[in-house]
Amino acid sequence: MNSKIIGIVLVIAGIFLALWGYNIYDAASSQVTRAISGDTPIEAWAGMAGGIIAVLIGITKLK
Template structure:
């Protein structure tokens, strides 16, 4: 029972983190930065990758 609660929390938090990272990636300032020098904000990558990892760990806890 306890692993399922942790799994659900990780899936929800991971999805929110991934969405937050994508919002940073798609923001106007990030688009200008990518157009001028090709750099993507590290916060965007950290959010998307961290969110995906949290979702995967959460899904393994649900099984």
């Protein structure tokens, strides 16, 4: 029972974290930075990757 609650929390938190990372990636300041220098903010990559990892771990806890 406790493992399933942790899994649900991880899935929900992972979705929000991935959306936050994508929001940073798609922000106007990030688009200007990518157009000029080609660099993507590390917060965007960390949010998207961390969110995906949290979702995957959460799914394994639900099984």
